[in-house]
Amino acid sequence: MTMKSRLFMVLASALLIGLFFVPMWSITLEAPQYPKGYELGILISINEVRGANEFDLQNVNGLNHYIGMKPIDEKAIPELEYMPLIVGVLIAVGLLTSLIGKRQLVIVWLVLLLIAGTLGMYDFYRWEYDYGHNLDPRAAIKIPGMSYQPPLFGSEKLLNITAYSYPALGSYLILLSVALAGWAWWASRKAATKLPLATAGT
Secondary structure, three states: OOHHHHHHHHHHHHHHHHHHOOOOEEEEEEOOOOOOOOOEEEEEOOOOEEEOOOOHHHHHHHHHHHHOOOOOOHHHOOHHHHHHHHHHHHHHHHHHHHHHOOHHHHHHHHHHHHHHHHHHHHHHHHHHHHHHHOOOOOOOOOOOOOOOOOOOOEEEEEOOEEEEEEEOHHHHHHHHHHHHHHHHHHHHHHHHOOOOHHHOOO
């Protein structure tokens, strides 16, 4: 790998540090009873689930109680315990890849990141499904056949509430990280074609 490629790999890895500070996904609930600009919001990070505003999570749990959904409680979400460890490993492996300087390791890192992201999205879907379908039969509001799973991506009408689910800043940091790592691999590959065969693997 060239020095520039190594630097871009360092940047790709360092961007993932931002996942500890910014949310990866955002769910917004819009309803007629809330004035425009006062929608309820939930922000999902690798280590926490919180309201977009001070009392949003409390209010969402209050609404969910009437339709039988479980309260959103960080202590009941084990993923928040091990996701930071996974991201930490990805950062370390990315920095190690830059230090070793083998472009093949960039592909390994990208595959690991892709696997982690895919499993994360699948787990997020399962989490939404569980909250939206496993309802308390003693709930005040019961509609036969009705479930309240927010969309994985996009918007969906749930009774009189419209739920919007979209990536937040953390997801864009991951995409930028992938782009930088991909560029690092491509630049090193181009440089390697100009070198003697004995050094082409670096």
